[in-house]
Amino acid sequence: EVQLVQSGGGLAQLGGSLRLSCEASGFTLSTYWMSWVRQAPEKGLEWVANVNQDGSEQYYVDSVKGRFSISRDNAKNSLYLQMNSLGADDTAIYYCARVAWGRYEYWGQGTQVTVSS
Amino acid sequence: DIQMTQSPSSLSASVGDRVTITCRASQNINNFLNWYQQKPGKAPRLLIYSASTLQSGVPPRFSGSGSGTDFTLTINGLQPEDFATYYCQRGDGRIFAFGRGTKVD
Numbered sequence: 615e616v617q618l619v620q621s622g623g624g625l626a627q628l629g630g631s632l633r634l635s636c637e638a639s640g641f642t643l644s645t646y647w648m649s650w651v652r653q654a655p656e657k658g659l660e661w662v663a664n665v666n667q668d669g670s671e672q673y674y675v676d677s678v679k680g681r682f683s684i685s686r687d688n689a690k691n692s693l694y695l696q697m698n699s700l701g702a703d704d705t706a707i708y709y710c711a712r713v714a715w716g717r718y719e720y721w722g723q724g725t726q727v728t729v730s731s
Numbered sequence: 732d733i734q735m736t737q738s739p740s741s742l743s744a745s746v747g748d749r750v751t752i753t754c755r756a757s758q759n760i761n762n763f764l765n766w767y768q769q770k771p772g773k774a775p776r777l778l779i780y781s782a783s784t785l786q787s788g789v790p791p792r793f794s795g796s797g798s799g800t801d802f803t804l805t806i807n808g809l810q811p812e813d814f815a816t817y818y819c820q821r822g823d824g825r826i827f828a829f830g831r832g833t834k835v836d
């Protein structure tokens with residue numbers, strides 16, 4: 615059974631940092647692109663970042679470029695999102711998701727990130 | 732970047748109604764268009780991929796159509812469990828933008 619189990623997140627101060635993790639099981643992580651998607655309170659889904667199978671390519675939404683970093687450790691079956699210089703607009707539920715032919719069939723359970731002054 | 736414009740942003744419907752949601756891409760994305768359903772407090776669920784292919788386990792009252800820039804999600808015979816928010820998402824390239832969502836209530 616494919617599972618994506620997220621950890622990390624929580625409360626951060628304005629300008630602070632957080633690291634999200636997503637542990638994969640039930641499939642071979644190294645064969646899939648992976649993404650982070652977020653959802654601000656009462657807002658829609660926003661794609662945040664993609665990483666290719668070996669981590670050599672990363673893509674980001676403009677609003678997080680230079681602040682967020684997506685990475686992976688296939689040996690540990692894990693995906694990460696390092697978030698720096700956090701702002702109030704980064705407050706959201708963050709989901710990791712497996713990419714297959716441009717679609718998201720499997721999602722993590724979501725983790726809340728709250729940025730406060 | 733390609734923008735995804737979804738309409739309407741919300742609609743009111745009743746059980747048994749036929750519901751249609753549209754999604755327009757700012758550039759040709761061929762058939763690389765996916766639809767998701769999301770209920771409060773839950774992760775999104777893939778309904779349709781490649782514009783018109785029903786994901787396994789999704790009831791056949793859901794259907795998708797379109798190609799290029801204009802796409803449609805149709806629910807034939809709305810059921811109580813279908814009251815939710817629906818999102819389109821482009822599946823081509825390396826940036827997988829979502830539409831802003833349509834809330835069905």
